[in-house]
Amino acid sequence: MKTGFAGRLLGLAAGLAIGLLSTAAFADDPVQLTVWSDTVRLPTFAAYQAAHPNVKLNVVTVGDGLVSKLQIALRAKSNVPDAIFMADVNNAALLATRQTNYLMDLTSAVPADKQAEFYPNANVPCMINGKLMCLRNDMAHFIIWYNKPQLDKLGFKVPTTWGEFEKLGSDLVALKQGYFLGSGTEPYPLMDMLVSAGCDLALPDPAKADTLKIDLTTDACKKPAEMVDRMLANGSLSKFSTFEPAFIQQASAGKLVLLLGSTWFAEYVIKPTYKFPEKVLANALPPKWDDQQQPSTWSWGGGTFGGWKDSKNPKELVDLLTWVATNVDSQKNAVTMPADKPASIAWGEKLKSDGYYATDNIFDVMLQAAAFGNPGYGTLRVNVGDAVAKVVTPQLSNGSKLVDLLPALQQELTNSARVNGYQVEP
Amino acid sequence: MTAAEIAGGASQAARRPAASKKRRRSVLVSYLFLLPYLLLLLMFGVLPVFYAFGLSFFDTIGGVFWWFTNYQSALADFRLSASVINVLTYVVIWVAVTVIGVVALSLMLDSIGRRSATALRTVFFLPGAITSSAIVVLWLFMLDPLVSPFQPIYHLLGWTSRQNVVGGLGFAGIFALMGYFAGSGGWIVVFGGSLASVPSELNEAAKIDGANRWQMAMLIKLPMIWRSVGLMAILSFAGGLQIFVEPQLMQLGGIQFSRTDWSVNQLAFLYAFSQGDFGISAALSTMLLTASIAIALVIIFATKFYKID
Numbered sequence: 001m002k003t004g005f006a007g008r009l010l011g012l013a014a015g016l017a018i019g020l021l022s023t024a025a026f027a028d029d030p031v032q033l034t035v036w037s038d039t040v041r042l043p044t045f046a047a048y049q050a051a052h053p054n055v056k057l058n059v060v061t062v063g064d065g066l067v068s069k070l071q072i073a074l075r076a077k078s079n080v081p082d083a084i085f086m087a088d089v090n091n092a093a094l095l096a097t098r099q100t101n102y103l104m105d106l107t108s109a110v111p112a113d114k115q116a117e118f119y120p121n122a123n124v125p126c127m128i129n130g131k132l133m134c135l136r137n138d139m140a141h142f143i144i145w146y147n148k149p150q151l152d153k154l155g156f157k158v159p160t161t162w163g164e165f166e167k168l169g170s171d172l173v174a175l176k177q178g179y180f181l182g183s184g185t186e187p188y189p190l191m192d193m194l195v196s197a198g199c200d201l202a203l204p205d206p207a208k209a210d211t212l213k214i215d216l217t218t219d220a221c222k223k224p225a226e227m228v229d230r231m232l233a234n235g236s237l238s239k240f241s242t243f244e245p246a247f248i249q250q251a252s253a254g255k256l257v258l259l260l261g262s263t264w265f266a267e268y269v270i271k272p273t274y275k276f277p278e279k280v281l282a283n284a285l286p287p288k289w290d291d292q293q294q295p296s297t298w299s300w301g302g303g304t305f306g307g308w309k310d311s312k313n314p315k316e317l318v319d320l321l322t323w324v325a326t327n328v329d330s331q332k333n334a335v336t337m338p339a340d341k342p343a344s345i346a347w348g349e350k351l352k353s354d355g356y357y358a359t360d361n362i363f364d365v366m367l368q369a370a371a372f373g374n375p376g377y378g379t380l381r382v383n384v385g386d387a388v389a390k391v392v393t394p395q396l397s398n399g400s401k402l403v404d405l406l407p408a409l410q411q412e413l414t415n416s417a418r419v420n421g422y423q424v425e426p
Numbered sequence: 427m428t429a430a431e432i433a434g435g436a437s438q439a440a441r442r443p444a445a446s447k448k449r450r451r452s453v454l455v456s457y458l459f460l461l462p463y464l465l466l467l468l469m470f471g472v473l474p475v476f477y478a479f480g481l482s483f484f485d486t487i488g489g490v491f492w493w494f495t496n497y498q499s500a501l502a503d504f505r506l507s508a509s510v511i512n513v514l515t516y517v518v519i520w521v522a523v524t525v526i527g528v529v530a531l532s533l534m535l536d537s538i539g540r541r542s543a544t545a546l547r548t549v550f551f552l553p554g555a556i557t558s559s560a561i562v563v564l565w566l567f568m569l570d571p572l573v574s575p576f577q578p579i580y581h582l583l584g585w586t587s588r589q590n591v592v593g594g595l596g597f598a599g600i601f602a603l604m605g606y607f608a609g610s611g612g613w614i615v616v617f618g619g620s621l622a623s624v625p626s627e628l629n630e631a632a633k634i635d636g637a638n639r640w641q642m643a644m645l646i647k648l649p650m651i652w653r654s655v656g657l658m659a660i661l662s663f664a665g666g667l668q669i670f671v672e673p674q675l676m677q678l679g680g681i682q683f684s685r686t687d688w689s690v691n692q693l694a695f696l697y698a699f700s701q702g703d704f705g706i707s708a709a710l711s712t713m714l715l716t717a718s719i720a721i722a723l724v725i726i727f728a729t730k731f732y733k734i735d
Contacts, residue, residue: 068699075704099487100702185589187681240587241682245572381701385681393682397589415504420701 030056031313033320036070036081037061040335041137041303047330048323055316067094074102082311083320085137086304089125092134093379095306097421103133104309109318110135114326121373122339126304128379129209133306135325136339139263140302141286142192143369145270146258148282148358154179158258158284162196165287166227169236172257182259183247184228184237185396187388189260192298193224195374197289200426202384202413203376211423212382216410223289225402232396239397248273260286262300263366264336271356282359285369295372302339304379337366381420387412475715482708496709500697505687506710512598513689517666520602524662528610529655532617533643547618551611561604562675566683569600589682597688601672605662613658620651660725664718670695690714 035057037045042059049057062069066086073080080102086092095102110132115123119139126134146158154175159165165181172179183189195201199221200213215221231237240247250256251274261269266283270276288295305325307317324330331343338344348363391408417424485492500506531550535543556564567573570588571580585591592600624647632646670691677684686700687693690710698707 065699071699071702074702094700094702097702185682239589241589241680243680244588245570246587249572383686386684386686389681389684394589394593397587397682398593419503419505 030054031316032056032058033082033311033313033316034058034060034079035320036066036084038063038085038087038303041085041324043333044324044330047327047333048320051323051327052320055320057320067091067100070095070102071100074100080308080310082308082313082317084306084308086134086306087301089299089302089304089377089379090381090383091379092126092304092306093128093381096128096133097381102306102308103128104307104311104314104317105131105133106135106307106318106321107132109314110322114322117326117340117342119339119341119344119370119373121375121377122370124373124375124377125302125379130206134304135306135321137303137305137325138301138334138336139339139344139366139370139373140299140336141369141373142189142260142262142297142300143286143365144258144284145261145265146282146284147254147256147276147280149280150254150257154257159287160285162193162224162227162287162289166231166236168258169231170234173234173236178250178255179236179257180238180250180255181231181236181257182238182261183240183242184232185239185393186242187385187393188262188298188300189242190228190388190392190402191384192260192286192300193228194221195298195376196287196296197221197223197292198296199224201376202380202382202417204378204380205425206375208423208425210421211425212380212413212417213426214410214413214417214424215426216406216413221406222403225406229401229403232402241393241397242269243273252276263369264301266357266362267335278356279358281357283362283365285365286372295369296374297369297372298374299377302336382413382416382422384413387416478708478711481704482712484705486703486705486708496705497713500706500709500713503693505693506690509687509690509693513667513669515596516598516601516605516669516689517663519598520605520666521659521662523602523606524610524613525655525659527606528613528617528658529648529651531610532614532621532651533647535614535618536621536647537639537643543618547611547615550614553607554609554611556608559671559675561608562672563678565600565604566676566679569595569679588679592683597673597676597685601669604672605666605669609662616658617651617654620654621647624650656725660722663725664722667714667718667721 031054033055035045037059039061042061045057045059049055049059060081062084066084066088070081070084086095092103094100106126115132118136122136122139123132126132126136144158151158154172156168156171157164159168169181172181191201195203197220199218200215201221202212202214205211205213228237232239238247238250240250256274259265266281270281286295286297305321307314307321311317325338326340326343328340328343328346331338331340332346332349334343334347338347344367348367351357351363352360354362387409391412392402392405395405396402414424482496483491483493485495535546553561566588568576569591571577571586571591574580574591580586580591583594585594595603628646628650629642632642637646668691669689673685673688674692674695676688677686685692686696691714694707694710694714697703697710
């Protein structure tokens with residue numbers, strides 16, 4: 001078919017018009033940001049979306065294996081998300097290396113007043129060699145959780161020092177009723193007890209880049225280790241791990257009087273798994289050693305939000321990260337205690353009217369304890385929990401002493417640190 | 427070959443052009459049928475191997491060729507020797523248990539009634555139908571003295587927690603048991619076929635000569651199927667060196683069972699997908715593949731596996 005000159009001109013004009021129209025439409029299009037979230041954080045991103053019509057979030061649900069999936073995306077250079085939720089605090093360390101240079105430096109991008117809103121030490125798991133590489137979502141510090149009516153009935157007080165904690169254990173054992181104070185083999189509570197007296201269990205040296213302090217030969221390590229050994233020997237700490245069926249059976253049978261657990265333990269372990277009934281559970285500040293002014297407490301978890309350093313829309317991205325971590329209206333509905341203090345106070349309101357607990361100061365204790373968070377709880381390329389699980393937990397369960405296992409743990413941590421490119425100092 | 431001979435050969439070929447053309451066409455057709463498989467093998471089997479091999483000599487971030495640096499880093503890793511020992515222990519236990527168990531069961535099944543043997547073979551095959559990932563979850567229950575059907579045995583041994591059981595059996599022992607129950611059923615079916623192909627005259631002659639069931643199994647049937655046994659051992663060995671899923675999934679039982687660096691393959695995975703160091707990962711994978719191939723070749727040549735009697 002032959003097309004005349006006029007026809008071609010008309011076609012050209014139409015094409016141009018469509019082109020112009022579509023550019024105009026693009027200019028009004030919202031900014032696209034791809035987000036990798038876990039299922040729990042979906043409502044948070046939905047809330048952001050609802051409040052920000054200028055941004056179009058493309059939320060992808062990524063469960064386990066975030067780092068693996070991100071490695072593939074980065075290697076393929078396609079479908080790299082702009083923002084991610086990291087459920088494991090160690091994720092950030094793995095995503096800010098020479099090999100995997102994903103995370104955006106937020107040190108000066110996030111407003112200083114917003115950064116100041118976080119609890120002290122809350123953003124340590126986001127600090128990598130002095131730079132803020134992510135924003136902490138939730139707190140997960142260890143506190144004491146206990147069965148209040150049980151403890152009252154038996155006539156004991158909540159321990160405030162580790163000495164009282166051990167004494168309570170032996171007093172309970174003397175009753176021969178099978179009462180106990182939690183697990184003495186589970187890696188994270190073990191780490192909490194070890195670090196409580198100032199043991200250098202692979203803690204970052206804030207003054208030097210990529211340097212870890214690993215020294216388990218000190219009294220600060222031996223003192224808690226010996227306590228754990230005595231408590232495992234008399235049965236006041238269980239040889240079972242926190243989630244083992246035998247532990248759960250005893251805990252739900254009312255034998256678990258008190259334990260050290262992180263802030264999320266009540267809602268996600270004690271209530272659903274240990275089946276503590278209503279008006280039973282109370283909490284208290286973590287114990288301190290006699291020679292300490294205040295307790296020093298470790299954490300178990302706490303997620304973080306991070307952004308992609310090569311995102312096409314860095315301004316909107318930083319806004320998104322700041323919003324999801326600090327927006328009071330959104331974070332007050334979060335499932336775990338927000339790391340942003342104002343948001344967490346709003347969040348804590350609902351705990352006061354929660355009929356489940358035996359006391360109404362549950363949140364006050366969590367808030368007060370947040371100040372005692374150990375500044376060494378950071379993000380590492382070494383998985384200390386895995387190391388403890390490998391060289392300590394099985395051996396403890398089979399009758400070894402923690403004090404005797406410290407050299408092996410030191411060796412494992414030192415080796416892991418070096419393989420992962422850290423300098424190790426005693 | 428002399429020129430005359432070549433000429434002779436050529437004239438011979440020229441004398442039978444039709445036959446040769448036909449044969450060539452049938453060869454072509456066979457290749458055509460093979461093509462889809464060969465293409466897939468090339469794309470997903472051969473090319474990745476060469477890609478990994480090439481990658482193992484590069485700094486994958488800077489794209490710089492740096493000879494054996496990745497191999498040096500991999501060999502210097504303190505976890506490597508431990509994982510090699512783990513994997514070898516596992517493979518030795520697994521292959522031994524599989525060879526003895528599968529051969530014994532197959533020979534026994536061959537000496538009972540055909541119908542009940544078929545029924546039993548199906549039963550043995552069933553566990554193999556479950557994927558290894560599901561088997562790990564199942565085993566975590568079986569290993570717990572509180573809920574396991576083997577509770578009396580565990581208690582007899584003084585094992586009261588899952589940790590005791592895992593410590594007592596060892597990771598290698600547990601994975602070998604998992605592997606045995608997952609894989610043996612298929613081989614029992616294969617051996618059923620091999621044993622059925624043993625000529626019945628042979629069995630009858632042995633019976634007439636007064637051989638009992640034990641003698642028939644050990645002296646008549648076993649020598650007839652040893653080649654299948656060898657094949658099973660080689661495949662199990664090569665497959666066993668690649669163990670990954672079982673130790674990787676043990677963390678489902680809790681962090682105290684988590685061993686992300688138990689096997690060599692896991693180590694390669696850690697390097698690539700945790701640290702983002704694809705070069706060292708490729709070096710580890712290349713070494714693992716080389717070891718598997720070398721061991722398989724040694725076994726094949728030492729046993730003259732492909733020699734036709």
